């Protein structure tokens with residue numbers, strides 16, 4: 001992996017075990033190494049395609065000035081976490097914190113800690129559906145747009161399905177399921193899905209009415225969650241053939257709630273009418 005290194009970022013901080021360190025402050029010096037793919041920036045020559053080292057340096061200074069913490073281990077960890085959270089394209093960060101004026105009662109030139117932290121990657125399953133406009137083109141566009149923001153691991157074949165619920169006389173749906181890998185939190189992933197739905201003119205007036213695009217978050221790792229915005233796994237996924245069938249085509253070993261998705265698909269009432277494209 002390519003790397004960006006910044007060394008000798010210094011600022012006054014108030015970290016230390018002793019009261020006088022928290023009162024008087026002293027110099028902290030930080031080196032960071034960011035493991036990040038710089039090939040896009042190398043090709044485009046555009047700073048937006050890489051990690052801006054000036055911004056990272058300012059973030060490091062802000063962390064040195066925050067706290068105070070007792071330990072440089074804690075300061076280093078805060079710096080690493082802030083960089084990983086702020087820059088999702090950084091796969092790994094190495095942080096060295098030097099405290100050259102540390103209160104050590106013998107002659108010394110420097111004391112430092114070094115730590116290495118990695119991005120945590122999550123796996124999520126997203127179901128797509130559309131039955132207005134040009135559903136196949138919309139699903140292809142939505143998968144491409146998701147692919148700009150998360151890593152697409154698997155894509156199911158398309159399924160043509162009968163509308164389940166909602167107003168009568170709707171057009172057939174086209175459904176699809178994908179598996180993605182991301183550093184985003186579940187809510188950030190839901191936000192992303194809803195932004196893409198909105199960009200495709202999704203409206204919400206009548207429950208389960210026909211729609212240009214629907215993106216549902218089906219699972220996120222093995223997370224079980226219920227809050228006002230998000231329920232995981234998706235509360236109706238286990239009985240929806242239009243989700244289960246394409247999911248099982250994509251991943252025959254997939255499991256939901258302890259049961260094989262392919263078996264749940266066989267049991268779902270709407271599966272019999274599904275056509276695989």
Ligand SMILES: Nc1ncnc2c1ncn2[C@@H]1O[C@H](COP(=O)(O)OP(=O)(O)OP(=O)(O)O)[C@@H](O)[C@H]1O
Nearest residue numbers: 204208214215216217218229230231232233234236
């Ligand atoms: N796992 C989830 N995936 C997507 N939305 C969810 C999830 N859990 C809860 N929600 C919430 O459900 C709300 C309604 O979503 P939406 O309008 O897409 O429903 P729908 O697709 O018409 O119906 P259904 O939820 O039965 O698929 C969203 O605003 C979102 O906050």
Ligand SMILES: Nc1nc2c(c(=O)[nH]1)N=C(CO)CN2
Nearest residue numbers: 129161162163164173208242
């Ligand atoms: N066949 C089919 N029916 C549905 C679908 C869907 O994607 N496909 N989505 C719904 C609400 O999300 C309600 N009903």
